[in-house]
Amino acid sequence: MTAFLKLLFRNRLAALGAVVLGLILVLVIITPLLPLADPNVTSTGDRFARPFTQGHLLGTDHLGRDLLSRLLYGTRLSLAVGIAAAVIAATIGSAIGIIAGYFGGRTDNLIMRGVDMLMAFPYILLALAIVAALGPGLMNALVAVAAVNIPFFARNIRGITVSLAGREFIDAARLAGKGHVRIILTELLPNVLPVIIIAMSTTVGWMILETAGLSFLGLGSQPPQADLGSMLGEARAALITAPHTSVVPGIMIFFIVMSVNLLGDGVRDALDPRLKSGALSRPRATTRVDRKDPAPTRPQQGALDLQDLETQFHVGARVYRAVGGVSINVAPGECLGIIGESGSGKSVTALSVMGLVASPPGVITAGAVKFEGEDLLSARYEALRRKRGDKVAYIFQDPLATLHPLYKVGDQMIEAIQVHHKVPRSQARARALDLFNAVRIPNAESRLDNYPHEMSGGMRQRVGIAMAMVNDPEVIIADEPTTALDVTVQAQILALLDDLRRERGLAIIFITHDFGVVAQLCDRVAVMYAGRIVEEGPTQAVLDAPAHPYTKRLIACVPELGGGRRRLEAIPGLPPVVDKLPAGCAFAPRCTKAAADCQRGEIGLDRQGSRAVRCIHPEEALA
């Protein structure tokens, strides 16, 4: 609760709202004690006195009554009526909601049908009908406003109650022989109460406004009694000759509603955990690059060359070092595998290449990505965009989330072509069709007109591959493209990628956590752990004689068909959280071979010919 209040008041606007509202509340509470003129004493001689005249700070109205006094008494009345309406609506609405949610079944059905009916009305119609039946008057307006808001509470509280009613503690109370009334009062109500109070605090401003509105129409408070609405309503006749009589109550309503709104927004934000995680900020078009040191100037190797790449996530004061100095390259026609557990930084490495890491919170803090002799991280947005999907293309995991759900897959293919090449739509469509055939999508022509949700997972993945291929790129970065698929489809898709790279001389970076897939497809493999490469080399050599203890354990995790009843060796423990990495080897806490010197200081990547390892006690010395 204190944490909540602290969070709430760190929001300056919410604090401002609270202060203004508090000030108004104090003013109306002490109103009877203030030396004010009687709000109802008329003095037609003094009518329409301007503000700041002697004895009338805010002037007088059309009957010569003191406006300041009427304003404060009117505010008092408006607030009292609005709050009363909120309490009544909350009480009755919550009671209905709890009964519907707790008993369920037919009771629930019947009640909620009724609530839905009431919600089918624009709210004022219902309020007008009730006032019409009961007759104009402040109490009747209060009843109408409360009644109109009952469905809102009933529906909200029912939802909460339904989820609570199925929980164990309610069952336990029932088994203990408690009656329905007691369960509702002692078990349910305490849990629902905070929600009721929050719902009430967010709607009370609304109800103050609604009662003021009814009074404004002449259906609420009747003369000589006045709330803010009827003050405004009476002043309307003299709007042109004496505007101050309208402006005074109008501004007061505005202040009340605005401060309630500010406070309500603050409450909502403080309760929303996404705000703290930064999940509500919009990712930029490219990842932010903020390099302290100049980019490495080493000449490019292969088709794509990552040099000392560092990518971090800055969340609040925390810094997560997702990628900590990765150097890899891939040659044309070659397939490089990047393997590691979830959270090892392999996907972030891949997304950094084309600036696709969500930013904020992502920041690239060091290194270079060399492509066609240039550093992509220094490239301007437009230059980078032209290469995206045209020269370097991505295949993502889970194409249900990665394809746009509301566009036909054919249109998404056509768009991928047309953003880079000025070709007519018919020609782009023909090209899309060719690729659908190339990735062996049956009935390719009709499939072009499907939406993603109308296809199976395997088909969608093929669409993802076809889309990556559509502009004949030089490099494809495939981020776990087969993880979500069943084994037969997976084998087909791997074979497909393999054919494509052999036919077209494509360079592939293939990200996976599955050594089986690596063995099948990749020429070389890089093993990542906690954001760094711990071992690299030709696939067969690494598989035959892993040098890093982590690689060895990772390979031991793969079950082998026909390999007998071998014990599967899970790696105990979890990868470290990358915001507080230990010194030295990050794997040491989980490593059976760890020694005292492992965590003493920085351990470099030891390169011997085509292989490299980051370990001072390797399983096998590199030859």
Next chain:
Amino acid sequence: MGAYILKRLISAIPVLLGITVIVFLIMAMIPGDPATAILGSYATPDNVEKLNRDLGLDKPLVQRYFIWLGNMLTGDFGRSFSLNRPVLDEILDRFQATLILAGVSFVLCSILGILAGVVSAARQYGFADKAITFTVLIGISIPSFFLGMMMILLFAVNLRWLPVSGMYAIYGGGDLPDLINHLIMPALALAAVATGVIARLSRSAMLEVLRQDFIRTARAKGVPERRVIYGHALRAAMVSIIPVLGIQAGFVLSGAVYIEMVFQWPGIGRMLVDAILKRDILLVQGGVVFVAAAYVMFNIAVDVAQSVLDPRIKT
């Protein structure tokens, strides 16, 4: 599509019946005797009894409901005693004026609100975002009737740009430019709050969508950022914006009652308020049922629009 529309229309029947039941029950709450309420306390007992018989008030409640419903279905909403003309004729005349006002306001708040929200999201934390957020906060905090009065003071009285009130000029006028001239202020005042609400929602819907994987895919394909935001993201965000437009339409319709009072617009909201003050029960009853039914129909149109926009909805 045709089958879907039909299905939605059929599902509206119980809602419409429910509305008539609720209105009927509320009107049955009238304390004392409606005939006395209509004729006033000086009416003779004979006259009261006669009116009760004419209105069918001597019959049991359930029977009265079905008579009333049957009459309405044949277009007989009764006769307004204060205007001395059939209720339905008056409603149709007045509803047209409300429809012009609320319709224009609704279009305004939809376009302005979505535009503001999208720009705000696209420039999150930038100057445009802050300016829009601030304006929206003011907009949703000013009661529409007060805003309307202040607009009259500024644009009609001080600057003399626009007419103070009414739908057409009393002398001359009566054509479209005259109508537009009279419509500008009330339509804007009515649209203000809804614009703010829609802008806020559009902003958060856009921010939500911009974090989705398919947006990253669009960027990875090399789609220009403008198109990512105003094409891919907005299209997906519309799916959550459209239902809110439907809800806001109800608020625009409600707010029209105040605006019609402020600007002396001859719409159905003002008719209802006058009818309540004159205790013309049949006029209130008919007006409420009519507008509620129109709102239900509008919401069906919103659902249909949603199903066109989102192919995942089973039609």
